[in-house]
Amino acid sequence: MTLTQVWGALIIFGVCPLLGGLPLIDWITRLVTGRSLTRLGTGNISVSAAFYHGGRLVGILAVLSEAFKGIAAVLLARVFFPADPVWQIVALIALVMGRYWIGRGAGTTNVVWGYVVFDPRVAGLVFLIGGISFTILRERRQAKFGILVLVFLVTALLHPQDLELILATIVLTFLLGWIYTKIPDDLSMASHSAQLGSRSVFRFFRGERGIRSLDDRLDVNKFGPKAATLADLKRLGYPVPPGWVLAAGDDPQPLVNGLDPSPQQPLIVRSSAVGEDSEIASAAGQYESILNITSRAALEPAITRCFASYNQAAATQYRRDRDLPDTSMAVLVQKQIQGVFSGVAFSRDPIARQGNSVVIEALPGNANQVVSGRVTPETYRVLLDDVTFEMPKDQPPGNRQAPWVLPDHLTLPIEGTGDLPPRLIQQVAYLARHLETLFGSIPQDIEWTYDGQTLWLLQARPVTTLLPIWTRKIAAEVIPGLIRPLTWSINRPLTCGVWGDLFTIVLGPRSRGLDFNETATLHYSRAYFNASLLGQIFQLMGLPPESLEFLTRGAKFSKPPLRSTLRNLPGLLRLARREWRLEADFQRDDRQTFTPALAKLSHQTVDSLSPGALLSRIDEILGWLQQATYYSILAPLSAALRKAIAKVDADDLDNSATPEVAALRSLQELALTARRLLEQHAEFSLLNATQDNSKFKIQNSKLFSTLAQWPEGQAILTRFDQLINYYGYLSEVGTDIAVPTWKEDPQPIRDLFAQFCLNPSPPPSKRPPKSRKVKRLQRRFDLKGRVTEVYSQLLAELRWSFVALEQHWLTLGWLQVPGDIFFLEFSEIRSLVEQEPSALNMNLADLIAQRKSILERDRQLEAPPFLVYGNDPPLPLLHRQWKASQQIQGIGASPGQAEGRVRIVNSLDGLPEVGRDTIVVVPYTDSGWAPLLARAGGLIAEVGGRLSHGAIVAREYRIPAVMDVPHATQRLHDGQLIRIDGQQGTVEIL
Numbered sequence: 001m002t003l004t005q006v007w008g009a010l011i012i013f014g015v016c017p018l019l020g021g022l023p024l025i026d027w028i029t030r031l032v033t034g035r036s037l038t039r040l041g042t043g044n045i046s047v048s049a050a051f052y053h054g055g056r057l058v059g060i061l062a063v064l065s066e067a068f069k070g071i072a073a074v075l076l077a078r079v080f081f082p083a084d085p086v087w088q089i090v091a092l093i094a095l096v097m098g099r100y101w102i103g104r105g106a107g108t109t110n111v112v113w114g115y116v117v118f119d120p121r122v123a124g125l126v127f128l129i130g131g132i133s134f135t136i137l138r139e140r141r142q143a144k145f146g147i148l149v150l151v152f153l154v155t156a157l158l159h160p161q162d163l164e165l166i167l168a169t170i171v172l173t174f175l176l177g178w179i180y181t182k183i184p185d186d187l188s189m190a191s192h193s194a195q196l197g198s199r200s201v202f203r204f205f206r207g208e209r210g211i212r213s214l215d216d217r218l219d220v221n222k223f224g225p226k227a228a229t230l231a232d233l234k235r236l237g238y239p240v241p242p243g244w245v246l247a248a249g250d251d252p253q254p255l256v257n258g259l260d261p262s263p264q265q266p267l268i269v270r271s272s273a274v275g276e277d278s279e280i281a282s283a284a285g286q287y288e289s290i291l292n293i294t295s296r297a298a299l300e301p302a303i304t305r306c307f308a309s310y311n312q313a314a315a316t317q318y319r320r321d322r323d324l325p326d327t328s329m330a331v332l333v334q335k336q337i338q339g340v341f342s343g344v345a346f347s348r349d350p351i352a353r354q355g356n357s358v359v360i361e362a363l364p365g366n367a368n369q370v371v372s373g374r375v376t377p378e379t380y381r382v383l384l385d386d387v388t389f390e391m392p393k394d395q396p397p398g399n400r401q402a403p404w405v406l407p408d409h410l411t412l413p414i415e416g417t418g419d420l421p422p423r424l425i426q427q428v429a430y431l432a433r434h435l436e437t438l439f440g441s442i443p444q445d446i447e448w449t450y451d452g453q454t455l456w457l458l459q460a461r462p463v464t465t466l467l468p469i470w471t472r473k474i475a476a477e478v479i480p481g482l483i484r485p486l487t488w489s490i491n492r493p494l495t496c497g498v499w500g501d502l503f504t505i506v507l508g509p510r511s512r513g514l515d516f517n518e519t520a521t522l523h524y525s526r527a528y529f530n531a532s533l534l535g536q537i538f539q540l541m542g543l544p545p546e547s548l549e550f551l552t553r554g555a556k557f558s559k560p561p562l563r564s565t566l567r568n569l570p571g572l573l574r575l576a577r578r579e580w581r582l583e584a585d586f587q588r589d590d591r592q593t594f595t596p597a598l599a600k601l602s603h604q605t606v607d608s609l610s611p612g613a614l615l616s617r618i619d620e621i622l623g624w625l626q627q628a629t630y631y632s633i634l635a636p637l638s639a640a641l642r643k644a645i646a647k648v649d650a651d652d653l654d655n656s657a658t659p660e661v662a663a664l665r666s667l668q669e670l671a672l673t674a675r676r677l678l679e680q681h682a683e684f685s686l687l688n689a690t691q692d693n694s695k696f697k698i699q700n701s702k703l704f705s706t707l708a709q710w711p712e713g714q715a716i717l718t719r720f721d722q723l724i725n726y727y728g729y730l731s732e733v734g735t736d737i738a739v740p741t742w743k744e745d746p747q748p749i750r751d752l753f754a755q756f757c758l759n760p761s762p763p764p765s766k767r768p769p770k771s772r773k774v775k776r777l778q779r780r781f782d783l784k785g786r787v788t789e790v791y792s793q794l795l796a797e798l799r800w801s802f803v804a805l806e807q808h809w810l811t812l813g814w815l816q817v818p819g820d821i822f823f824l825e826f827s828e829i830r831s832l833v834e835q836e837p838s839a840l841n842m843n844l845a846d847l848i849a850q851r852k853s854i855l856e857r858d859r860q861l862e863a864p865p866f867l868v869y870g871n872d873p874p875l876p877l878l879h880r881q882w883k884a885s886q887q888i889q890g891i892g893a894s895p896g897q898a899e900g901r902v903r904i905v906n907s908l909d910g911l912p913e914v915g916r917d918t919i920v921v922v923p924y925t926d927s928g929w930a931p932l933l934a935r936a937g938g939l940i941a942e943v944g945g946r947l948s949h950g951a952i953v954a955r956e957y958r959i960p961a962v963m964d965v966p967h968a969t970q971r972l973h974d975g976q977l978i979r980i981d982g983q984q985g986t987v988e989i990l
Contacts, residue, residue: 004080005080005081007080008077008079008080008081008087009080009087011076011080012073012076012077012080012087012090012091012094013094015076016073016076016091016092016094016095016098017094017095017097017098017101017102018098018102019069019072019073019095019098020069020073020094020095020096020097020098020099020100020102020103020107020110021098021099021101021102021103022069022103023103024065024066024068024069063109066109066110066113067109067110067112067113068113069095069099069110070092070095070109070110070111070112070113070114070115070117071113071114071116071117073088073091073092073094073095073110073114074088074091074092074114074117074118075117076091077090077091085118085119085162085165086162086164086165086168088114088118089118089165089168089169089171089172090168091114092110092111092114092115092118092172093168093171093172093175095107095110095111095114096110096111096172096175096176096179097175100179106176106179106180107176107179108176111172111176115151119155119158121158122151122154122155122158125150125154125158126147126150126151126154129150129154145177145180148173148176148177149173151169151172151173152166152169152170152173155169156169211244211245211246211250211254211255212231212244212245212247213242213243213244213245214227214230214231214234214240214242214243214244214245214334215231215234215235216231217231217232217235218231218245220274221274222247222274222328222330223245223247223272223330224271224272224273224274224275224276224277224329224330225272225274225275225276225277225278225461226270226271226272226273226276226277226332226459226461227243227245227272227330227332228272229277229460229461230243230332230457230459230460231245233457233460236392237392237402238392238402238404238457239454239455239456239457240456240457240458241334241335241336241337241456241458242334242335243332243333243334243335244259244332244333244334245272245330245331245332245333246303246330246331246333247328247330248307248328248329248330252299252300252303252304252331253300255303255333256296256299256300256303257296259296259299259333260296261293261294261295261296261298261299262294262295263294265335266291266292266293266294266336266338267293267294267299267333267334267335267336268289268290268291268292268293268333268334268335268336269288269289269290269293269299269302269303269305269306269331269332269333270289270306270331270332270333270334271287271288271289271306271309271310271329271330271331271332272329272330272331272332273287273310273327273328273329273330274327274328274329274330275319275324275325275327276329277459277461277462278461278462278464279442279462279464279467280322280324280464281319281322281324281464281956282445282461282462282463282464282952282953282956283315283318283319284949284952284953284956285926285949285950285952285953286309286312286314286315286318286930287306287309287310287312287315287329288305288306288308288309289306289368290302290305290306291336291366291368292336293336299333303331303333306329306331307329307331310328310329313931314930314931317930317931317934318930318953321930321934321957322956337449337451337456337458338366338451339365339366339367339449339450339451339456340364340365340450340451340452341362341363341364341365341419341420341421341424341449341450342362342363342364342365342366342367342368342369342447342448342449342450343360343361343362343363343367343377343420343428343447343448343449343947344360344361344362344367344445344446344447344448344947344948345358345359345360345361345428345429345431345432345445345446345448345947346358346359346360346432346443346444346445346463346466346947347432347433347435347436347443347444347445347446347463348436348443348463348466348869349381350463350465350466350946350947350955351874351892351893351894351895351946351982351983352874352983353466353868353869353870353873353874353895354865354867354868354869354873355865356383356384356385357381357382357383357384358381358382358384358428358429358432358433359379359380359381359946359947360379360380360381360382360425360428360429360432361377361378361379361380361945361946361947361948362377362378362380362418362420362425362428363375363377363378364419366449367447367448367449367458374924374926374943374944375943375944376891376943376944376945376963376964377945377947378416378417378418378419378420379416379891379945379946380414380415380416380418380420380425381414381415381416382412382413382414382415382425382426382429383412383413383415384412384429384430384433387433389403389404389433389434389437389438390403392404392438403434404430404431404434404435405427405430406423406426406427406430406431410426410430411426412426412429412430414426424450424455427455428446428448428455431446431448431455431457432444432446435460439460439462440535441469441531442462442467442469442532443462443463443466443467443469443869444460444461444462444463445459445460445461445462445463445947445952446458446459446460446461447459463869464956465870465952465955465956466869466870467532467869467870468518468530468531468532468533468870468871469530469531469532469867469868469869470521470523470528470529470530470531470867470868470869470873471528471529471531471866471867471868472526472527472528472529472864472865472866472867473529473531473866474529475520475526475527475528475529476526476527478495478527478735479491479527479733479735479736480733481526481733481736482525482526482855482858482859483522483525483526483527483736483738484525484736484738484822484823484851484855485822485823485824485825485851486737486738486802486821486822486823486824486825486826486829487736487737487738487822488522488527488825489825489826489827490622490737490798490826491735492517492520493517494622494625494626494629495520495629495633496516496517496518496519496520497516497517497626497629498626498629498630498633499516499519499633500514500516500517500519501630502575502633502634503516503537503541505571505574505575505578506541506568506571506572506574506575507537507540507541507568507571508570508571510540511540514533514536514537518530518533519533519534519537521871523864523868523873524858524861524864525854525855525858525859526858526864528868531867539564541568541571542564542565542567542568542572543564578634579634579637579638579641582631582634582635582638582783583779583780583783586631586635586783586786586787589627589631590786590790593624593627594624594627594628594790594794597620597624597794598790598793598794598797601617601621601797604617606800606801606803606804607804607807609804610808611805611808611833612833614801614804614805614808614833615805615829615830615833615834617801618798618801618802618805621794621797621798621801622798624794625791625794625795625798628787628790628791628794629791631787631790631791632787632788632791635780635783635784635787635788636784638780638783638784639777639780639781639783639784642777642780643777646773646777648773648774648777652770652774653774653777653778653781654778654781655781655785656785657781657782657784657785657786657789658784658785658788658789659727659729659730659785659788659789659792660730660734660788661785662727662785663723663727663730664752666723666727667723667749667752667753667756668756668760668761670716670719670720670723670753671753671754671756671757671760672756672757672760673716674703674707674713674716674753674757675757675758675760677707677710677712677713677716678703678706678707678757681710703754703757703758704717704750720753724742724743724746724749725743727742728741728742728743728744728796729741729742729743729792729793729795729796729797730742730792730796731796732748734788734792734795735795737795737798737799737802737822738799738819738822741796741799741800743796744803802821802822802829803818803821805821805829805833806818806819806820806821809821809832814832814844815844815848816845816848820848823847823848823851823852823855824847824848832844872895872896872958873895874895874896874983886988886989887986887987887988887989888965888968888971888986888987888988888989889985889986889987890940890962890963890964890965890968890985890986890987891944891945891946891962891963891964891985892946892961892962892981892982892983892984892985892986893939893941893944893945893946893948893951893954893955893961893962893963893982893985894939894946894951894954894955894958894959894960894961894982895955895960895982895983896938896958896959896960896981896982896983897960897979897980897981897982898919898937898938898959898960898979898980898982899917899977899978899979899990900916900917900918900919900937900938900977900978901917901918901919901974901975901976901977901978902919902921902972902973902974902975902976902977902978903918903919903920903921903936903974904921904969904972904973904974905920905921905922905932906922906923906969914932914935914936914937915935915936915937916935916936916937917937918935918936918937918938919936919937919938919939919940919978919980920932920933920936920938920939920940921940921941921968921969921972922939922940922941922942922969923941923942923943923969924941924942924943924944924950925939925941925944925948925950925951925954925961925963926948926949926950929950929953930953930957933950933953933954933957933959934957936959937959938959938960938961938962938980938982939954939959939960939961939962940961940962940965940968940972940980940987941961941962941963941964941965941968942964942965942966942967942968942969943963943964944963944964945963945964946963948963951963954982959982960980960981960982960983961980961982962980962981962982962985962986962987963985965987968987972987972989976989977989977990978990
């Protein structure tokens with residue numbers, strides 16, 4: 001050995017251990033973050049650096065610094081011993097020893113990068129073989145020690161003649177293996193860190209099957225909505241208990257080894273299946289939740305049991321009933337909070353399905369008591385009018401008050417009494433509504449617990465039975481008032497179809513699977529738009545996430561994201577071309593289609609046409625109306641958009657091209673002429689003697705008879721009749737063909753003429769000359785007016801065709817009174833024309849009477865709700881005074897009414913055959929009763945609340961349910977005929 005090599009050996013044995021123990025990572029972290037890794041989480045500097053939450057930059061620098069150490073050690077040995085590679089392994093051994101004894105680390109990263117420089121062939125083969133084996137085995141402990149064996153074997157195979165190198169490699173691998181047995185792995189250290197309250201993340205590299213914590217971003221398609229939502233909320237600073245997630249197929253052993261539950265710090269194992277807690281299915285209680293896990297020995301069986309619950313018969317049947325695919329389940333392991341009070345809250349009332357109340361059910365103790373359905377909880381309602389909530393940022397709020405915390409100055413009214421502190425009830429309600437706003441106005445079902453100091457959020461999910469959300473916004477302007485079946489059966493496909501075509505222009509292939517007919521419906525005989533579906537469409541079109549809030553609460557849109565705008569640019573350009581050519585396209589279609597069509601219709605005498613000919617006429621009009629509807633939607637949008645862009649004041653524009661405005665102006669001018677004539681004949685004071693509304697029609701009659709006395713007055717009346725004839729296609733509600741036109745019922749126009757004559761409005765002021773910009777915009781408003789004229793005329797011709805058809809059926813006695821035809825749907829009318837009344841399989845008079853009754857019932861609802869939640873909102877509390885021999889009061893848990901025979905079921909053993917005419921009576925109900933509820937017509941339970949899992953499942957199956965009927969299994973008997981009301985919570989023995 002030369003002197004240089006002696007000095008080299010001394011330097012290797014002296015420098016490499018010091019280099020291994022050098023705290024480069026801690027220095028880097030102090031420089032970047034100002035914090036010491038020795039104070040973070042595990043106490044192991046490398047682990048803390050790699051998994052310090054929010055420290056990605058630190059983690060990258062940590063890997064680079066450790067790689068530098070390994071590379072430096074190998075290169076140092078290579079300088080002094082260029083022809084003796086064994087010294088490079090000796091240098092790594094010295095580095096690892098220093099890494100362990102000084103830095104308390106294993107030095108794995110040092111060795112990996114050192115080997116890459118020492119012999120890339122060995123490193124490459126180890127990576128390849130180890131990676132393939134690891135992917136197959138996916139067991140961490142085997143993989144960790146297997147890699148060490150691979151290093152020795154590959155080195156021996158590539159260097160079979162170098163015995164010293166092989167021996168040095170054996171020493172290195174045995175040293176690393178020994179260190180692995182002495183140092184807790186990263187999982188254990190990170191678990192300890194979590195117990196200390198740090199935000200460290202523990203994970204190890206396991207391909208796509210790595211364990212994750214709730215501090216991570218979780219893929220909803222892999223870990224399920226429950227875990228993914230809780231992870232999102234935790235990162236935003238909400239009080240979510242610490243937790244870890246295992247995906248399907250993961251080995252739970254590393255997690256079990258890393259956690260240390262105890263009676264003082266128990267754990268809970270919960271399901272997080274793909275599709276669970278989604279907007280289409282809650283899967284409430286269908287899968288296992290195992291509480292009070294106080295030892296490692298109990299943890300792994302609990303995880304296995306939770307995984308296995310995915311394939312339980314009840315869960316499988318639930319997915320089949322809900323048309324849900326079989327996918328996979330993740331398992332969520334969380335710290336179990338010892339609650340003083342716990343419960344469930346719905347941000348909107350799941351029974352009323354309207355209004356601003358938050359419903360809370362709670363009890364002292366843990367939340368599982370409330371959702372189990374085995375006890376009746378305390379129920380509270382908190383009225384929370386629309387409040388503007390501050391939304392959380394990507395990071396926790398720090399020292400300032402979290403936006404979900406109830407402000408000190410705000411006091412919310414509470415209905416209900418019990419043991420819960422009022423301020424806690426208000427805080428839970430505020431949190432529930434805050435989360436609804438956070439999730440885009442979608443009603444939320446939350447589970448919570450209060451440990452005496454902190455209100456913990458255990459779960460948040462959409463209330464599936466409160467979706468979709470229906471809004472009267474815009475719909476009330478398009479078709480105001482009550483709507484009859486015939487009007488809706490024609491307007492809905494026309495309007496929804498055209499809107500669907502416009503959306504398809506923008507979305508292109510992304511519009512597949514969207515049912516545009518579902519964008520509107522009738523509730524309480526009034527039109528509602530599907531805010532949920534429209535919000536989804538708007539977001540697909542690139543509009544901001546607050547699309548649903550715009551439709552439900554009138555929130556303002558923020559600036560659309562650039563990425564989504566670019567994605568939709570081709571479709572937007574296609575729509576823009578349509579808008580640009582709108583005037584030319586309409587003029588062409590007006591010349592070629594609309595004008596000839598209206599001329600043809602005006603020359604037909606509908607009274608002389610047979611029912612078959614009238615049906616053909618109706619079909620022809622509907623074809624033209626479909627084309628006209630396109631312009632009736634796009635023309636107003638175009639005018640409004642151009643007005644907003646041009647920033648032109650509405651007063652600068654003339655709407656006289658719109659037929660309603662033109663007709664009223666003509667009527668005003670004619671009334672002013674009549675007034676002057678009356679003043680000339682000294683008759684005005686007599687006619688205007690009273691303003692009493694009860695005498696107003698007498699005044700009108702007197703007005704027209706007085707005008708008829710003079711030739712000038714007769715000329716005015718002739719012009720009035722001409723005006724009625726010219727604008728006879730108009731009505732009070734232009735979009736509703738059930739409303740008579742001016743031509744059929746001129747009395748409202750006669751009254752309006754008299755009002756203009758006797759109480760004239762001041763003459764309009766002269767408009768200043770229009771600028772060039774206003775003139776260009778005026779053309780688009782004139783186009784809108786002409787489109788409205790064509791559309792209104794076609795609708796009037798359609799109405800007159802149905803009225804003529806009605807006359808035939810009144811003569812035949814099929815209909816009883818004028819107007820009956822509008823209580824039939826168009827498909828039913830077609831069947832009557834083609835196949836006689838027997839085609840409806842129902843007595844026509846009874847069908848019409850039933851629908852008239854519904855309309856009259858809905859007419860009594862003076863203020864229909866602005867928002868309605870779910871597809872089947874409950875009926876107004878009108879005309880429901882039933883008589884029964886005995887009535888029992890419970891808690892309404894699922895709206896609807898049902899009559900049927902009682903079937904007592906005391907247990908799930910040997911479920912009886914039941915049908916939709918069976919009302920099942922049970923001692924309690926939880927999610928396990930789902931197979932029975934799927935077949936029954938109604939449910940009565942002795943205990944339970946409206947927010948229990950059983951009640952949620954009943955609502956999902958859309959069967960009425962009444963809870964908390966004491967001793968129901970004794971008070972009722974098999975075979976009794978009863979009627980239940982799941983909204984009012986009544987059971988009536990018939």
